[in-house]
Amino acid sequence: MRQLHGLKSCSSSSSICPPAPRGLSLWVKVRCSLSPAFPEFVGEGNLRPGASSAGAPRSGGCCKSLFGLERPVGLRLIADMANFRGFRRAVIVVVLCICHVNVVRGQSTDPAEVNALRAIKGRLIDPMNNLKNWNSGDPCTSSWKGVFCDNIPINNYLHVTELQLFKMNLSGTLAPEIGLLSQLKTLDFMWNNLTGNIPKEIGNIHTLRLITLNGNQLSGSLPDEIGYLQNLNRLQIDQNEISGPIPKSFANLTSMRHLQADNNNFSGSSIPAAYENIPTLLKLDFQNNSLGNIPAAFEPPEEVTILLYGNPVCTNSTPARAARLCQPTSVTEAPSGQGSQVSINCSPCPTDKNYEYNPSSPLPCFCAVPLGVGFRLKSPGISDFRPYKEDFQKNLAHLLVLADYQIYMERYIWEVGPRLNMHLKLFPNNTNLFNTSEVVRLRHLLAGWEITLSNVFGPYELLNFTLGSYEDVLSRYSVKVDGVRCFTFDEMAAATNDFTDSAQVGQGGYGKVYKGNLTDGTAVAIKRAHEGSLQGSKEFCTEIELLSRLHHRNLVSLVGYCDEEDEQMLVYEFMPNGTLRDHLSAKSRRPLNFSQRIHIALGAAKGILYLHTEADPPIFHRDVKASNILLDSKFVAKVADFGLSRLAPVPDVDGTMPAHISTVVKGTPGYLDPEYFLTHKLTDKSDVYSLGVVLLELLTGMKPIQHGKNIVREVNTAYQSGEIAGVIDERISSSSSPECVARLASLAVKCCKDETDARPSMADVVRELDAIRSALPEGEELLPEYGDQSATSTSLTATGPLSSSSTTGALFISSGSGGHANSKSGIPSGTVAPR
Numbered sequence: 001m002r003q004l005h006g007l008k009s010c011s012s013s014s015s016i017c018p019p020a021p022r023g024l025s026l027w028v029k030v031r032c033s034l035s036p037a038f039p040e041f042v043g044e045g046n047l048r049p050g051a052s053s054a055g056a057p058r059s060g061g062c063c064k065s066l067f068g069l070e071r072p073v074g075l076r077l078i079a080d081m082a083n084f085r086g087f088r089r090a091v092i093v094v095v096l097c098i099c100h101v102n103v104v105r106g107q108s109t110d111p112a113e114v115n116a117l118r119a120i121k122g123r124l125i126d127p128m129n130n131l132k133n134w135n136s137g138d139p140c141t142s143s144w145k146g147v148f149c150d151n152i153p154i155n156n157y158l159h160v161t162e163l164q165l166f167k168m169n170l171s172g173t174l175a176p177e178i179g180l181l182s183q184l185k186t187l188d189f190m191w192n193n194l195t196g197n198i199p200k201e202i203g204n205i206h207t208l209r210l211i212t213l214n215g216n217q218l219s220g221s222l223p224d225e226i227g228y229l230q231n232l233n234r235l236q237i238d239q240n241e242i243s244g245p246i247p248k249s250f251a252n253l254t255s256m257r258h259l260q261a262d263n264n265n266f267s268g269s270s271i272p273a274a275y276e277n278i279p280t281l282l283k284l285d286f287q288n289n290s291l292g293n294i295p296a297a298f299e300p301p302e303e304v305t306i307l308l309y310g311n312p313v314c315t316n317s318t319p320a321r322a323a324r325l326c327q328p329t330s331v332t333e334a335p336s337g338q339g340s341q342v343s344i345n346c347s348p349c350p351t352d353k354n355y356e357y358n359p360s361s362p363l364p365c366f367c368a369v370p371l372g373v374g375f376r377l378k379s380p381g382i383s384d385f386r387p388y389k390e391d392f393q394k395n396l397a398h399l400l401v402l403a404d405y406q407i408y409m410e411r412y413i414w415e416v417g418p419r420l421n422m423h424l425k426l427f428p429n430n431t432n433l434f435n436t437s438e439v440v441r442l443r444h445l446l447a448g449w450e451i452t453l454s455n456v457f458g459p460y461e462l463l464n465f466t467l468g469s470y471e472d473v474l475s476r477y478s479v480k481v482d483g484v485r486c487f488t489f490d491e492m493a494a495a496t497n498d499f500t501d502s503a504q505v506g507q508g509g510y511g512k513v514y515k516g517n518l519t520d521g522t523a524v525a526i527k528r529a530h531e532g533s534l535q536g537s538k539e540f541c542t543e544i545e546l547l548s549r550l551h552h553r554n555l556v557s558l559v560g561y562c563d564e565e566d567e568q569m570l571v572y573e574f575m576p577n578g579t580l581r582d583h584l585s586a587k588s589r590r591p592l593n594f595s596q597r598i599h600i601a602l603g604a605a606k607g608i609l610y611l612h613t614e615a616d617p618p619i620f621h622r623d624v625k626a627s628n629i630l631l632d633s634k635f636v637a638k639v640a641d642f643g644l645s646r647l648a649p650v651p652d653v654d655g656t657m658p659a660h661i662s663t664v665v666k667g668t669p670g671y672l673d674p675e676y677f678l679t680h681k682l683t684d685k686s687d688v689y690s691l692g693v694v695l696l697e698l699l700t701g702m703k704p705i706q707h708g709k710n711i712v713r714e715v716n717t718a719y720q721s722g723e724i725a726g727v728i729d730e731r732i733s734s735s736s737s738p739e740c741v742a743r744l745a746s747l748a749v750k751c752c753k754d755e756t757d758a759r760p761s762m763a764d765v766v767r768e769l770d771a772i773r774s775a776l777p778e779g780e781e782l783l784p785e786y787g788d789q790s791a792t793s794t795s796l797t798a799t800g801p802l803s804s805s806s807t808t809g810a811l812f813i814s815s816g817s818g819g820h821a822n823s824k825s826g827i828p829s830g831t832v833a834p835r
Helices: 061-067 111-122 176-180 200-204 224-228 248-252 273-277 319-325 338-345 386-399 436-447 489-495 537-547 580-584 594-613 674-679 684-700 711-720 738-751 762-774
Strands: 007-010 026-033 041-047 075-084 087-096 098-104 147-154 157-164 186-188 210-212 234-236 258-260 283-285 305-307 371-377 407-415 419-426 460-467 504-507 511-517 523-529 558-564 567-573 629-631 637-639 644-648 811-814
Touching: 111 157, 111 176, 176 200, 200 224, 224 248, 248 273, 305 319, 371 436, 386 407, 489 511, 489 523, 489 558, 489 567, 537 558, 537 567, 580 629, 580 684, 594 629, 594 637, 594 684, 594 738, 594 762, 674 684, 684 711, 684 738, 684 762, 711 738, 738 762
Parallel strands: 157 186, 186 210, 210 234, 234 258, 258 283, 283 305
Antiparallel strands: 007 098, 026 041, 026 098, 075 087, 147 157, 371 419, 371 460, 407 419, 504 511, 511 523, 523 567, 558 567, 629 637, 644 811
16 A cells, blocks of 8 residues: 555555554554444553554554454454344445554653743643643643544644633733744633733634634733734634734635624724625624724625614714624524414414413424513623524523423523523423422522523623513512602712711621611611622512511611612611620629620520521521620611521422532621531521520620630630639629529520430420529519510510420521621611612
8 A cells, every 4th residue: 555645554455554663652543444334433541661663553453452452353343233124134234344544752842832832831820730741741641631633743742722711710921932823723711710911823823713802801912923813714802902903914814704892992083994895704893992983885794794883983874884783793693483383273372371382392282471581691601602503492491390391492692792582481391380399499699699501601690580571671560569669869869968987887798888867767778789799680679578577676677678779778777875795894884784695695595596497488597696785776787787688498390309418508607506617507497596696795794705715715715714704704703593594594505506306496495594584683674664564475475485496387598698787877887688
């Protein structure tokens, strides 16, 4: 057989595999030509060092050494067991395998390109350590991440042909050494955080066909040298900060099909007229830049899409030209039209309750009431959704624990960003209606950001969630609230004197807290969300709906809310005596006596017990602490920051409820249940532990963590050694009943046991605190500033234990707060319902 371009042949009988020089590992590429009916089979691998002509395997041995064949044969046997028309047939195809061996020197990448790659890495910041395997080995033969090579050598070396480092959270700059990758065809850094200029040295890579640098923070002007790349057919540099004029040299890009440069800072008087002469051009996108005018000579063919929306040029042109070149891209891309085909062949669905056909249902002509969902992908890593549409629906169905056919995408729309806005319909599983629990489950999975989409689709936001046909993607979710007022923005501004600094009484993770006065003179605390804490309208309204159901003497009352003009505010009753932490401070001018402390502890315990056992749905607080126990004008304790953010636990497939809740740990150091912290298993006993720490604060006046000491450890040590009197707050030790102090210490220590099962229930805590209150010396039980708390109802009876774990139905967990309370407002400034 002939030898062509360095290819040596192994025939089926006599040819010998080429010898491998000793000490040098050879990379070989084998092409097995089967027959005209079969495609070529191509493989590659190593020949062992030290093989000689005499000792080399003959004929089919080449294929054996490369492909692991069990015996050195010239004729390769391929057995295909086929199942055809109900019976099994063995088809043995005898194929002549002619192995062409391509010898590549040393398995090594061109040293200049190795150095270039190292220089590129040196300019990058890689917080996720994606490029860790770039530190050793050879780029081509060690498979450096994102580096792809052509295994056909040029000048006896392998060369990098693709650099694909998209969406790796990389920052830094592009190294000019990138221009040394002489055989590069694809350069892809899209959706990272790169800054600086695009190096002009890219113009040296004449093999480049695809450049995607979109979704970074690149700046400076586009180098003219890119105009030298006559093989380039796609350039994507959108979503950057590139400025300056559009290079005239780009008219030389004779292979260019797509040039996407929208959402940058390009300026200048015009698009060069010569661009219309690029013979292969299909799309030119310069939307949302600062281009001045369109030259009169610029008349691209009708089949070329020109997008200039969002430039001054659109207001400086004639109406006819603006209509041709300045249309926005928010064009609906309709799905397959499946739904219309179904409706043609089926009888109409019932008109009541918004019944619709499920176009994807396996049951023909099946009518059901769907849930309408407005969904937006905020930064997808794709520019064409069509190939990914089916994968997206399957991914979402899996995350929502739905069958694939329960999700139907009615339509989707690309928006400026680019963001992908879609209208989805969720159908019941072969029943006409969702049951209530299923609606609640789906609503909270979507609204609570409980699902994580594939990285291809990126982060998302929920725009709407409605029953029935989806109508308006921005329509609001209507809620039923009980005794809660909806305030306008103007009312809130008037109450706070336009949110003046003098009205601000606190600030935290959720936003700023203001003291306000309503028109009837009522003092309120207004928590105004900053931009990063804003929720979707539906989630915010769901929050209000649930909070409005909570009514208890020992809970801070929600007065109302505001949700308009991109503002979200929660309005609470004002607590003039601040937080319990304020009054336990050594700087407090009015220290609490023992009786006051017992009444405060009892009130806080009753409020938490209500959340556990009587709220509908029940709530775990997750952040009980002294600064979340507020005091009204009569020093009545009220628990705050029990915002509701997530439904938990989600029922198992068989409908049973898990015994605990596994979620992200939230809470405050010093108050955090150690078992919850270690196992992420949250129960009502986690709140018992946190309240136990508060009881220790009431007993000692200490902070949970102070001067490197932990209050639980310190009190436990004193309690075990019989020296509890040594840690009692001296401000109460002289006036309090030793028996009551001892009982409070015993209760606090039990609440703070490491083992969950060793702690009392919240009902037992309330019962014991009430007993301690009753045992206070005569004349100290009730104080004038307290009034009578006996009316506080928690459904706690005198007989029979009431376990806080014995609730039925779904549990809601408090979202916790980050931030601090302010003594002037008495309202903690952490989040009530974080995203």
